[in-house]
Amino acid sequence: MSFRSSRSTSRVLTALGAMAALLACGVAVSPTASAAVYPTCNTTKAVSITSGHSVTVPAYGSSKTLTCKLVLNQSTENPAVKALQRSLKNCEGYSYLGVDGFYGPQTFLAVEALQKKYGLFQDGIYGPDTRDSMKHYSSTLGCARL
Template identity: 35%
Template sequence: MTLIKKLILVALVASAGVSANAVYSVPSASAAVVLQQGAVNGDVWDVQYRLRTLGYYEPSIDGKYGPITAAAVRNFQTNYGLNVDGIVGANTWDALRKFSVNQAEMDVLAKVIYSEARGESFEGQVAVGAVVMNRLKSSQFANTIQGIVFEQGAFTAVSDGQYNLTPDSTAYKAAMEAVKGWDPTGGALYYFNPRTATSNWIWSRPQTVQIGNHIFAK
């Protein structure tokens, strides 16, 4: 760069009232995007999907933040003890991510239900999904569905490859019920098959209920 060009650049920076060494922050990809009426984007689609899994939103998921979406958000905020303003800010995002799932997470949940419990009753399949959701709400485990399911050794079906099977519609229905809050396990964080479990630790856990071939425990 020539001396003249350098002088011009310095003059331009000075006239803008900033330092030539200024550092500009770039929003994190994980930063919460504030959503309110009038917004049209994929984040709105995500919110609508999450609200639907919880039973707050029934219309088509279109990515448009209109009055119906705002009303659904307000109902969610009311029931979860949040500031009721119909706006999805950081606190509402946090609650949605803690108590609901997006489409990709629903796929993961359905896959783990199918691979772990496809031979069980519908209640037994919901129960496996409920354990995942209970872990999501617990500080003892990862704070994402993927983190919970793919924790090393957490689920036999992930370890032996059965997780890669394609889940059926029943598994998706069971996943939806678990996300909506049906918990046949009584708050269990673990489950095991009493015919095959050899871990003294898992047998030592306080048991809540047996559903089909699984004993559920805290």
């Protein structure tokens, strides 16, 4: 095992351990005291970028609000995660990332690296700040920012 994969594995295991401890205690922690609570993205929304072109982004509910988040969770397949993975893979250079709809360790690490790239708080959670900073995939346009 290389140093890089050993380090990545260690980071994922540390993140998973911390998450398990928080869940076991029933405690929620946010990076700031005033951090907003957003619902979990569970669908997608086409957002118009230019005339006739749109990008697909994670969204929540029947109203398809864009104010939602995605966190490390491998238990359910989600179209919102697929949209995120497609954008990370095709627009942000994470070509190794699979598009399977599960927000697993690879997706978590890609989001964390993306957050570092754009100078955001590095928590591995896809939320409004990450959404607004990254490029999103469009089958007709390629990649574009909101």
